Amino acid sequence: MTDHSMFDHSLWLKKARAFVTRSHRHLWGKNNEDPQAFLFTRGLKNAFIKQQLIGWNKFAQERPAINWGDMTATGTDKKLFLPAGIVIPYIKDKQLLSVFIHPYDDEAHDKKTTLLPGSLSSTLILGENKNQIIRVENIFEGLLLFQEQQPSVCVMIHPDTGSPFPFQG
Numbered sequence: 001m002t003d004h005s006m007f008d009h010s011l012w013l014k015k016a017r018a019f020v021t022r023s024h025r026h027l028w029g030k031n032n033e034d035p036q037a038f039l040f041t042r043g044l045k046n047a048f049i050k051q052q053l054i055g056w057n058k059f060a061q062e063r064p065a066i067n068w069g070d071m072t073a074t075g076t077d078k079k080l081f082l083p084a085g086i087v088i089p090y091i092k093d094k095q096l097l098s099v100f101i102h103p104y105d106d107e108a109h110d111k112k113t114t115l116l117p118g119s120l121s122s123t124l125i126l127g128e129n130k131n132q133i134i135r136v137e138n139i140f141e142g143l144l145l146f147q148e149q150q151p152s153v154c155v156m157i158h159p160d161t162g163s164p165f166p167f168q169g
Contacts, residue, residue, distance in 0.1 A: 006070065006071050006072050007068070007069040007070055007071065007117070007118035008069035008071060009069065009118070009120075010069070011067075011068065011069030012069040012118035013096060015063075015067065015068045015069070016068075016089075016096055016099050016116065016118070016119075017096055019057075019082065019087070019099065019116075020053060020055060020087060020096065020099060021055075022055070023055025023056055023057050023087035024053050024054065024055035024087070025055070026055060026056045026057070026058055027049070027054065027055045027056040028050075034104070035056040035086060035104050038086065038104040039054070039086065039104075042140040042143075042144060043144045043147070043148075044140070044143060044147060045147065048143075048147045052088070052089070052091075052143070053089050053091065054086060054087065054088055054089075054143075055086070055087040055089075056085075056086060056087060056104070057082055057083070057084055057085055057086075057087050057101060058084060059084055060081070060082065060083050060084045061081075061082040062079040062080070062081055063079065063080045063082065064077075064078075064079065064080070065078040065079055065080040065117075066078070068080045068117070068118060069118060070117065070118065080116075080117060082101065082116070083101050083103065083114050084103065084105075085101045085102050085103040085104050085105075085114075086101065086102045086103075086104045087099060087100070087101050088100040088101070088102065088124075088139060088143070090119075090121060090124045092125070097120045097121050098115065098116070098119030098120055098121045098124070099115075099119055100114065100115055100116070100119075100124070100139060100159065101113070101114045101116065102114070102139055102140070102159075112159075113139050113159035113160065115159075115160055122158065122159075122160045123156055123157065124139075124142065124155075124156070124157040124158075125154065125155075125156050125157075126142070126143075126146040126150070126154070126155045126156075126157070127146060127150055127151060127153055127154040127155055128151065128154060129151060129152060129153055129154045130154055132152060133153070133154045133155075133156060134153055134154070134155050134156070135155075135156045135157075135158065136155065136156070136157055136158075137157070137158055137159055138157075138159065139157055139159045142155050142156075142157030143157070
């Protein structure tokens with residue numbers, strides 16, 4: 001996991017918001033049947049997808065890391081990789097905290113969810129009911145669970161098993 005403290009968060013936020021917005025528009029634009037079918041087969045409803053601002057990054061992209069606020073990229077050609085896939089933003093109290101990208105192609109060899117470098121949290125915490133907390137690793141299982149059970153649960157989705165699970169006290 002990338003250390004988010006090595007990013008200029010205001011610059012990262014500007015770029016990440018634009019990426020999330022563009023990805024969300026792509027999901028509802030032209031030639032979007034495959035990613036929409038992928039989400040539908042995971043049980044997600046259109047209204048929920050729109051509410052969560054889920055999107056689609058059609059093509060993998062490399063962007064200059066310094067433009068995204070990576071302070072370690074000064075004077076280098078370091079790139080930030082945005083893989084193709086379903087874009088899941090983590091928004092809490094109208095603030096974008098993190099961006100996750102999951103490959104939607106069933107033929108993808110690596111089904112790993114990517115946390116966009118500079119993100120503040122490796123865990124999505126959806127819902128407010130701290131009396132009924134459910135922790136899952138699969139991002140789509142967590143989204144479906146939250147879609148179907150909100151507001152009666154708090155779903156903590158921690159897809160990056162390589163990063164420590166944050167203690168919530």
